[in-house]
Amino acid sequence: MxxxxxxxxxxxxxxxxxxxxxxxxxxxxxxxxxxxxxxxxxxxxxxxxxxxxxxxxxxxxxxxxxxxxxxxxxxxxxxxxxxxxTPKISFQQIKALSESNKYTEQFNQVKAVSNFKIESDINNVLQKAANHLKDKNPNSEIPVDDPHVVFSIWVLQHRNVALQDLDWLWYKAPLELHYYWQINRPDPLVTLEYVVFNEVGYMGVFEREHEKEPYHLRTIYEFDRLKTWTPMIP
The missing domain is CATH 1.10.10 (Arc Repressor Mutant, subunit A)
Known part of the structure; x- marks a missing residue:
């Protein structure tokens, strides 16, 4: 600038x-x-x-x-x-701020925002946790690199919930722990993962540079509720 x-x-x-x-x-x-x-x-x-x-x-x-x-x-x-x-502001920072405003508009109140670089350890840590769950049930067909798997692991670990295996995480955890989850992919390079409990919700922004590359967790939003709709919590 x-x-x-x-x-x-x-x-x-x-x-x-x-x-x-x-x-x-x-x-x-x-x-x-x-x-x-x-x-x-x-x-x-x-x-x-x-x-x-x-x-x-x-x-x-x-x-x-x-x-x-x-x-x-x-x-x-x-x-x-x-x-x-004048504070040094790059176009990348301006773009990130614009995207952040776009995402936060859907929340009634944002409680916390965490940003991560591509080289951040969080992606490796979560991927290792997903592989560990795969080892518990090698016959599971749930892909370990799926953003929903990775983000669900982060959310449940953040809430100090013990994880069982990938099938439990995908199918049973939402029912047993009473939360709603949803995936929104506005384009092939971005996927938004939602995990919403009664009292709090989380949204993870995953990005990748090319369609053949894996997604990386870049931002986590913690919010109280969504403005436009209230999901049915099981």
Whole structure:
């Protein structure tokens, strides 16, 4: 995002000189741009910005009496300060925030949100737990890498429930523990897993980069209830 701010300030600088374009020569435009770029030279002193380039340009301007370029120095100074002190926000973070808002709109109240990176250990830990349940009943046809299996394991472990095997997890656990579950796949790369109890609900967001890759748990929402509908809890 910082480069967008830089471009905006740079274009604004050039536009601010348009009223003088008839008297400005090519050399003047070069010096204006150079003065602006000179302000990019600074020292980060324990989080305090020291505008070395601006000071150098100011000294040169006063010495040569070239006050025409003062505006370029001011634009450069403002630009470097804004970019330096503005929190670094990437497009990925903006996208994640937008998606988070889209998901949270369906809940009456969000109690907690947990985000995980692709390389987070949680996916390996949950996959090992799924494999362990498979070992208890090798004849089970429930796929161990299914997002519903993985998320159900997380939810029940989060609630300190002892797990039996994959068939129990898929077929019997919802009835015995009285919860509703649902899968929503808005596109081939995203699947949303819901597990809803009477007093609390959980939604897991699973993502993958390509259709042939396994899903990774990226976000968990804990909420009180859904806005639009109330599931039938067995």
């Amino acid at each position: 910082s480069w967008i701010l830089w471009i905006c300030f740079f274009v604004s600088l050039l536009l601010s000189y348009l009223d003088q374009r008839k008297i400005l020569k090519l050399k003047d435009w070069v010096i204006i741009i150079a003065a602006f770029l000179l302000c990019e030279l600074y020292v980060d002193l324990f989080g305090l910005l020291i505008p070395v380039g601006f000071i150098m340009g100011l000294i040169y301007m006063n010495k040569k009496k070239k006050f025409l370029y003062a505006k370029a120095l001011m634009f450069g100074l403002i630009t470097v300060f804004v970019i330096f002190y």
